[in-house]
Amino acid sequence: MNSVSNYSSKMKTSFAPSMLKSLSTPFYFYDMELLEQNLSAASTACSKYGYHMHYALKANSNDRILESMLRHGFGADCVSGNEVTRAYDAGFSPSGIAFAGVGKSDEEIRIGLELDIFTFNVESVQELQVIDLLAGEMGKIANIALRINPNVDAKTHHYITTGIEENKFGINQWEFEKVIDTLNSSENLQLKGLHFHIGSQINDMDVFKGLCLRVNEIQVWFLERRIIPEHINLGGGLGIDYGEPDSLPDFDLFFKIFHDNLRLNAKQEVHFELGRALVAQCGSLISKVLYVKEGVKTNFAILDAGMTELIRPALYQAYHKIENLSSSGSPMRYDVVGPICESSDCFGKAIELPETQRGDMIAIRSTGAYGEVMSLGYNLRSKANAYYSDTIKI
Ligand code: LLP
Numbered sequence: 026m027n028s029v030s031n032y033s034s035k036m037k038t039s040f041a042p043s044m045l046k047s048l049s050t051p052f053y054f055y056d057m058e059l060l061e062q063n064l065s066a067a068s069t070a071c072s073k074y075g076y077h078m079h080y081a082l083k084a085n086s087n088d089r090i091l092e093s094m095l096r097h098g099f100g101a102d103c104v105s106g107n108e109v110t111r112a113y114d115a116g117f118s119p120s121g122i123a124f125a126g127v128g129k130s131d132e133e134i135r136i137g138l139e140l141d142i143f144t145f146n147v148e149s150v151q152e153l154q155v156i157d158l159l160a161g162e163m164g165k166i167a168n169i170a171l172r173i174n175p176n177v178d179a180k181t182h183h184y185i186t187t188g189i190e191e192n193k194f195g196i197n198q199w200e201f202e203k204v205i206d207t208l209n210s211s212e213n214l215q216l217k218g219l220h221f222h223i224g225s226q227i228n229d230m231d232v233f234k235g236l237c238l239r240v241n242e243i244q245v246w247f248l249e250r251r252i253i254p255e256h257i258n259l260g261g262g263l264g265i266d267y268g269e270p271d272s273l274p275d276f277d278l279f280f281k282i283f284h285d286n287l288r289l290n291a292k293q294e295v296h297f298e299l300g301r302a303l304v305a306q307c308g309s310l311i312s313k314v315l316y317v318k319e320g321v322k323t324n325f326a327i328l329d330a331g332m333t334e335l336i337r338p339a340l341y342q343a344y345h346k347i348e349n350l351s352s353s354g355s356p357m358r359y360d361v362v363g364p365i366c367e368s369s370d371c372f373g374k375a376i377e378l379p380e381t382q383r384g385d386m387i388a389i390r391s392t393g394a395y396g397e398v399m400s401l402g403y404n405l406r407s408k409a410n411a412y413y414s415d416t417i418k419i
Contacts, residue, residue: 081300179224188223222260308393331363
């Protein structure tokens, strides 16, 4: 991980609690300078090998974030018809929009066909048949990438593991023959690529090496049948360091793994679909302490943000660094919780913070990815605002 300069102190000084206090909490805060720094690093490392990037909108689809992705020339990776539409409306060229997802509805497929998108990343034989039928009705030829389940364990949280046989995702090897027969007998499908996405928040680079070796074997299977797809899409998955929110992912190392281990056939393009690694570290959820209450072992710091604004701790027991931006008191331990009527509405147990009081501003870090996009209306909560460092008024 590469370190970035004093973001934490920037939060404490430039975006001083007094200023943050004037905004109604909770809110999402995005450091656009940090985002730019991170995207430049990703883009440089990716283009070093002539690889192509499609930003995974599911991580964060705010207009400002999409604008930044577009400026870096990235395509889009979408997993719903609405994401395809959002990407198109934001200015992504259809020729750079990949559309994955294990359960695309007919209506969603028609959206992609209408736009002539880069690929449908297809996850089952039946989906191929449906796309063929719908494309025929619309007089279109659909570009297809086969999303393959390579049976490679991403060694991450089991809820975000997608590339082993027991997962619902992708086409397993025992169906390859059937897939080829379907492609051969269809009139409206054109095979363009092979697609792989084995999971998310992967920090063990050996996992990506293992993926490359498996992709090489699968390519041999296709080559033996004289099939050489134009591109290989390796998906996303690169993790970040939630313990060090001031660090950025090592994109050089990530792409080098693929460069060193993938065996490509002539002229094959390589594509990626990173989400988290591009946006996570630029976001924080800013919240206010509503109450401090005595607990059995530790006190509770009860925030005005809850699992409705950031569900990752409740859903995956995920760790996010929590900072008190207002206090420099002596360290104490708190269970940092939200206001929602669920005991899982807890951001962290026995977290060390400077002595904390009602009204203190709290930053929950690394929330740029899978934070705002996963917010809920549960308990009839209002949607929290988003503010950007370059437009916020101090
Ligand atoms: N491509 C496909 C087909 C995907 O399903 C995903 C993520 C990505 C790319 C981007 O993966 P990334 O680079 O962000 O790891 N809500 C979870 C993460 C779910 C990821 C779903 N798919 C979390 O908060 O950890």
